[in-house]
Amino acid sequence: xxxxxxxxxxxxxxxxxxxxxxxxxxxxxxxxxxxxxxxxxxxxxxxxxxxxxxxxxxxxxxxxxxxxxxxxxxxxxxxxxxxxxxxxxxxxxxxxxxxxxxxxxxxxxxxxxxxxxxxxxxxxxxxxxxxxxxxxxxxxxxxxxxxxxxxxxxxxxxxxxxxxxxxxxxxxxxxxxxxxxxxxxxxxxxxxxxxxxxxxxxxxxxxxxxxxxxxxxxxxxxxxxxxxxxxxxx
Amino acid sequence: xxxxxxxxxxxxxxxxxxxxxxxxxxxxxxxxxxxxxxxxxxxxxxxxxxxxxxxxxxxxxxxxxxxxxxxxxxxxxxxxxxxxxxxxxxxxxxxxxxxxxxxxxxxxxxxxxxxxxxxxxxxxxxxxxxxxxxxxxxxxxxxxxxxxxxxxxxxxxxxxxxxxxxxxxxxxxxxxxxxxxxxxxxxxxxxxxxxxxxxxxxxxxxxxxxxxxxxxxxxxxxxxxxxxxxxxxx
DNA sequence: TGCATTTAAATGGCATTACCATTTAAACCA
DNA sequence: TGGTTTAAATGGTAATGCCATTTAAATGCA
Numbered sequence: 001x002x003x004x005x006x007x008x009x010x011x012x013x014x015x016x017x018x019x020x021x022x023x024x025x026x027x028x029x030x031x032x033x034x035x036x037x038x039x040x041x042x043x044x045x046x047x048x049x050x051x052x053x054x055x056x057x058x059x060x061x062x063x064x065x066x067x068x069x070x071x072x073x074x075x076x077x078x079x080x081x082x083x084x085x086x087x088x089x090x091x092x093x094x095x096x097x098x099x100x101x102x103x104x105x106x107x108x109x110x111x112x113x114x115x116x117x118x119x120x121x122x123x124x125x126x127x128x129x130x131x132x133x134x135x136x137x138x139x140x141x142x143x144x145x146x147x148x149x150x151x152x153x154x155x156x157x158x159x160x161x162x163x164x165x166x167x168x169x170x171x172x173x174x175x176x177x178x179x180x181x182x183x184x185x186x187x188x189x190x191x192x193x194x195x196x197x198x199x200x201x202x203x204x205x206x207x208x209x210x211x212x213x214x215x216x217x218x219x220x221x222x223x224x225x226x227x228x229x230x231x232x233x234x
Numbered sequence: 235x236x237x238x239x240x241x242x243x244x245x246x247x248x249x250x251x252x253x254x255x256x257x258x259x260x261x262x263x264x265x266x267x268x269x270x271x272x273x274x275x276x277x278x279x280x281x282x283x284x285x286x287x288x289x290x291x292x293x294x295x296x297x298x299x300x301x302x303x304x305x306x307x308x309x310x311x312x313x314x315x316x317x318x319x320x321x322x323x324x325x326x327x328x329x330x331x332x333x334x335x336x337x338x339x340x341x342x343x344x345x346x347x348x349x350x351x352x353x354x355x356x357x358x359x360x361x362x363x364x365x366x367x368x369x370x371x372x373x374x375x376x377x378x379x380x381x382x383x384x385x386x387x388x389x390x391x392x393x394x395x396x397x398x399x400x401x402x403x404x405x406x407x408x409x410x411x412x413x414x415x416x417x418x419x420x421x422x423x424x425x426x427x428x429x430x431x432x433x434x435x436x437x438x439x440x441x442x443x444x445x446x447x448x449x450x451x452x453x454x455x456x457x458x459x460x461x462x463x464x465x466x467x468x
Numbered sequence: 469t470g471c472a473t474t475t476a477a478a479t480g481g482c483a484t485t486a487c488c489a490t491t492t493a494a495a496c497c498a
Numbered sequence: 499t500g501g502t503t504t505a506a507a508t509g510g511t512a513a514t515g516c517c518a519t520t521t522a523a524a525t526g527c528a
Contacts, residue, residue, distance in 0.1 A: 011510070013291060025328045037479060048512045050284050053480085057247060057288045058295045069480040070520035080329040088322040091297050092410070094259050096314035097402040106403035109347045117343075168332055169323070169340035173407070183259050245481070271508060282483045287509085303509040304491035 012047045013054035019045075020055065024064055024077055035065075035075040062087075089172055093180040100184050104232070107177040108225040111158065114174055115205060115221035117165035119214040126164035127210055133157040134202050141195065150195050151182075157202050161221075164209065185232065194231055201227070246281045247288035253279075254289065258298055258311055269299075269309040314402070319410035324417050334418055338466070341411040342459040345392065348408055349439060349455035351399035353448040360398035361444055367391040368436050375429065384429050385416070391436050395455075398443065419466065428465055435461070 023029040035041065038056070042049045056075050059065040065075045097103060118126070133156040140149035155178070162174040182188075190198075201224035208216035257263045269275065272290065276283045290309050293299045297318040299309045326332040352360070367390040374383035389412070396408040424432075435458035442450035 013510090017295070021325075025325065039479085050287070050513095051511070053284070054288055054291045056480095058291055061248075061251070061292045062296065067480075069518080071478050071480095072521055073479050073519085075480095080326075080331045088296055089319050089410075092314045092316070092319050092406055093403060095265060095298070095312060096406050098261065098264075099402070102401045102403045105401055106407065109351075109404070110344060110407075113343045113347060167336045167339055168326075169336050169411070170343065173340065173344075177403070247481090273508085284484095285482070290509095301509070303489080305507050305509095306492055307490085307508050309509095 012045075012051045013058070016041075016045055016047065016052060016055035017058045020059060021064060029077050031077050031079040033077045035077070037074055087176075090176040090179050093176055094183065100181070103177065103181050103184065104225070104229045107174075107181055108222060108229070110170070110173050110177060111162070111225060112218045112222040114162050114165045114167075114170045115209070116214040116218040117167065117170070118161045119209045119212055119217040121166045122164035122209050126160065127206075129160040130157065130164065130206050130209065133160055134199070134206060137195075137199050137202070141199070146195065147190055150190055150198070154198060161205065161209070188232065194228075197227055197231070198224070246279075246285045247292070250275075250279055250281065250286060250289035251292045254293060255298060263311050265311050265313040267311050269311075271308055314406050316406055316409035316413055319406070320414035320417055323410070323414040327414075327418055334415070337411065337415055337418070338459070338463045341408075341415055342456060342463070344404070344407050344411060345396070345459060346452045346456040348396050348399045348401075348404045349443070350448040350452040351401065351404070352395045353443045353446055353451040355400045356398035356443050360394065361440075363394040364391065364398065364440050364443065367394055368433070368440060371429075371433050371436070375433070380429065381424055384424055384432070388432060395439065395443070422466065428462075431461055431465070432458070 020029070020035070029035070035056075036044065038049050038052050041052045045052065056065060056067055060067050060075075063078060063081045066078050067073075067075050093103065122130075133153050136156070137150060137153040140146055140153070143149050158178055159171070159175060162171045165171070201220060204220045205217055205224065208214075208220055254263070254269070263269070269290075270278065272283050272286050275286045279286065290299060290301055294301050294309075297312060297315060300312050301307075301309050323332065323337065327334065327337075356364075367387050370390070371384060371387040374380055374387070377383050392412055393405070393409060396405040399405070435454060438454045439451055439458065442448075442454055
């Protein structure tokens with residue numbers, strides 16, 4: 001039995017987006033280069049302007065292009081940006097479950113192992129970066145807007161640790177999971193106890209990483225996140 | 235000096251997309267639910283239909299929605315889909331921002347921890363499901379199309395183990411990473427040795443899970459995937 | 469000439485209208 | 499009753515027009 005490919009009629013906008021995307025991936029369109037105007041692209045592809053616009057908006061949203069208005073504006077190819085390209089991971093985590101428990105657990109698991117690798121691979125720059133997030137948290141502990149500062153520093157800390165692990169997927173995973181968690185508990189206002197606890201754990205984790213003690217780093221990270229989870233349950 | 239927030243005029247389509255996205259994240263819109271028609275949304279938001287369409291296309295592309303034509307069509311909130319994540323990883327790989335080494339490592343890390351939880355939480359149904367994938371592999375080991383059957387059984391095995399861990403996020407993660415790996419090494423044809431090695435490891439992992447030995451399950455899973463990585467390097 | 473001003477052109481952003489193809493359900497008829 | 503036809507709803511696409519912004523060219527003035 002011969003197998004034929006099912007013919008599927010795709011949307012014009014999807015095909016346009018796909019073609020432009022392929023050109024970018026194949027380096028036929030390089031970062032900084034500008035595409036033709038929407039009106040010209042419409043002529044080239046033989047479709048209407050709204051179709052072109054839908055395609056451009058898609059590619060802009062996922063990070064391939066930047067669409068600039070004005071006389072000399074247009075659609076410019078952006079530099080590769082893994083963070084933007086992979087908001088997809090975060091999207092999936094949001095759609096994946098109604099149970100925040102699962103999200104927290106997954107985060108704990110992934111991040112604890114990431115900390116282990118951070119201890120092994122952190123450069124001096126990584127160490128400095130991690131330490132700085134701790135200082136920042138300490139400095140602002142009496143700031144009137146301590147909550148915002150804390151959340152900032154917390155983000156930076158976990159990102160810095162994940163970055164030290166030298167694995168982009170782990171970094172993306174850690175960031176996406178954390179982001180997904182905080183999206184779901186936005187009402188949560190960290191109290192003085194939470195902040196102090198986090199600060200303390202962050203210091204311990206930093207020391208472990210600095211001492212190249214992967215086992216300790218992973219253990220303390222797990223404790224840190226477990227403690228965070230327990231605090232949420234109250 | 236008082237600091238004012240710079241007013242930025244965002245595009246309507248971006249704002250519409252953002253609002254819908256937030257509703258999905260807040261679970262005010264759940265997977266399976268259908269949005270109003272484009273014409274109705276245009277009225278609700280007070281903008282034109284093309285603006286709505288641009289927003290919907292963006293959200294569809296990144297995986298939040300599925301837009302279905304026809305009389306009873308519309309925009310439906312999607313379920314989580316590992317394929318979208320692995321697809322994104324593939325793009326990152328093609329753009330040169332991701333190395334396959336990182337992918338393999340991330341997979342090993344996530345899956346080893348997932349196996350640990352599987353050992354703790356697997357039900358008898360889970361055990362049966364896992365065992366069946368092993369039988370399937372054994373039965374077809376002399377099949378002329380053994381490679382295809384092997385890949386099938388391999389997928390089923392790792393999915394079954396992850397499913398036993400009772401965490402949808404981990405399941406999604408495991409499947410995304412495995413799919414991404416196999417997308418990027420498609421040319422790789424598993425030889426007799428690979429298949430036998432995998433079969434052997436799968437059996438050991440199953441025994442460990444059955445014995446509720448989380449430590450062993452995670453250790454053997456890690457060995458299994460390390461061995462797989464080493465085989466790829468040849 | 470040189471500088472400031474005005475003007476015109478190009479671009480993306482948006483609205484409106486209209487029509488098509490597909491799909492579904494209601495209305496109809498045998 | 500059951501198959502057929504019809505109508506309605508939806509997304510897909512096209513076409514046109516106008517607006518706001520930005521830039522460069524044209525203009526005017528000193």
